[in-house]
Amino acid sequence: MVCLGGCTERPTDEQLTVWRKEASDRNAEIVTEKSQNNQQREWNLIIQGQTATGKTQTLNWSQLQDLATANLNTIDGNNIINPQKVFNFTGIAVKSLIKKFGSQKDITEITFVCYDAYQVTIKIEDLLKYPIILAVAKDGEPIPSDQGGPIYLIFPYTQHPEIRQKYDEGMWAFYVTHVIFGTEPAKVSIGNRELNLADLDQLPQVNLTQNVGYRVWWPSGQVQLHGVRLRDVLSLAGVNLNTIASVVVRGKPAVYRRNAEPIELVTEDILKCDIVLATRWGDEKQRIPAKMGGPVTLAFGDDCPSRTKNQRWVTFVEELIPQL
Numbered sequence: 001m002v003c004l005g006g007c008t009e010r011p012t013d014e015q016l017t018v019w020r021k022e023a024s025d026r027n028a029e030i031v032t033e034k035s036q037n038n039q040q041r042e043w044n045l046i047i048q049g050q051t052a053t054g055k056t057q058t059l060n061w062s063q064l065q066d067l068a069t070a071n072l073n074t075i076d077g078n079n080i081i082n083p084q085k086v087f088n089f090t091g092i093a094v095k096s097l098i099k100k101f102g103s104q105k106d107i108t109e110i111t112f113v114c115y116d117a118y119q120v121t122i123k124i125e126d127l128l129k130y131p132i133i134l135a136v137a138k139d140g141e142p143i144p145s146d147q148g149g150p151i152y153l154i155f156p157y158t159q160h161p162e163i164r165q166k167y168d169e170g171m172w173a174f175y176v177t178h179v180i181f182g183t184e185p186a187k188v189s190i191g192n193r194e195l196n197l198a199d200l201d202q203l204p205q206v207n208l209t210q211n212v213g214y215r216v217w218w219p220s221g222q223v224q225l226h227g228v229r230l231r232d233v234l235s236l237a238g239v240n241l242n243t244i245a246s247v248v249v250r251g252k253p254a255v256y257r258r259n260a261e262p263i264e265l266v267t268e269d270i271l272k273c274d275i276v277l278a279t280r281w282g283d284e285k286q287r288i289p290a291k292m293g294g295p296v297t298l299a300f301g302d303d304c305p306s307r308t309k310n311q312r313w314v315t316f317v318e319e320l321i322p323q324l
Helices: 013-033 036-042 061-067 094-101 124-129 161-165 197-201 230-236 267-272
Strands: 045-049 057-059 070-075 086-093 109-114 119-123 133-138 152-154 176-181 187-190 193-196 205-211 222-229 246-251 263-266 275-281 297-300 317-323
Touching: 057 061, 070 133, 086 094, 086 152, 094 124, 094 133, 094 176, 109 124, 119 124, 187 230, 193 197, 197 275, 205 275, 222 230, 222 297, 230 267, 230 275, 230 317, 246 267, 263 267
Parallel strands: 045 176, 187 317
Antiparallel strands: 045 057, 070 086, 086 133, 109 119, 109 176, 133 152, 187 193, 205 222, 222 275, 246 263, 246 317, 275 297
8 A cells, every 4th residue: 555645653443454455465366376384485584684794694484483482372463353362372582583693782673574565663672671572373373364474573462561552553563574673774786786875875866845655654744855866876877778668676575576566667757757766854864764664765756647656655675677
């Protein structure tokens, strides 16, 4: 879902219901192609960001099963049919991931990114204090996709009801694929080129003031975005726009990386309107944190045609792929 009118700080129950349904429908193609067991064997959890080594670590399903030694008895924040029923969740204690992969001393939060581009951010102090887990089983059975599986972020509502005041039901993340310590350095790949923030800052800077189309965790109303035009980024990478038909934009979440429904921008629009890679936001031009889908996001100016503006505003942008 694209919130063209701007999103509130926290999604409403109605928004969450729509997004969960939307995400479930998108995952249906996976469910119909493979059995639940096959999905799990192919499901990875990727650890990134400002870890002790700064390197990406990928945990496969077998490794995740080995780490899933934590048990938590709690109600399910998304069980609207029987909200008081207590389930036994088995999974990976997030504090164990913090200890295993470490983090740089100034990191204060961790962001969990989902298959459908939803993300939630939790303070490290709370992850160390409370038994928050990435669940892989519910009452001894694999968690179905329509209930948040294969990996479902769980909060101890029954053991620690006070945590509900900090992290409401909207924070129970379905289909978790990435765990990001802090916020990663800004990097965008184009073919064999990789541009960092210093490279992007050399380009002409663009300011947009408008309602944003990111799904969650952005202010509602008019927001300032600061970044560079997509056409200038492509030119810096040596791409001749006269020789390509379009560009596919890929973000970190798996929904952005599917070949079946790519975020594809035609060259005509790239040349004529403000399609921007945003690296900063707000009056003070602060960098976009992982909590808001940063460090690089895709935005569309009001001068873009509706066929472009109505496409998904991509968070966690990582790659641009020119199409001939």
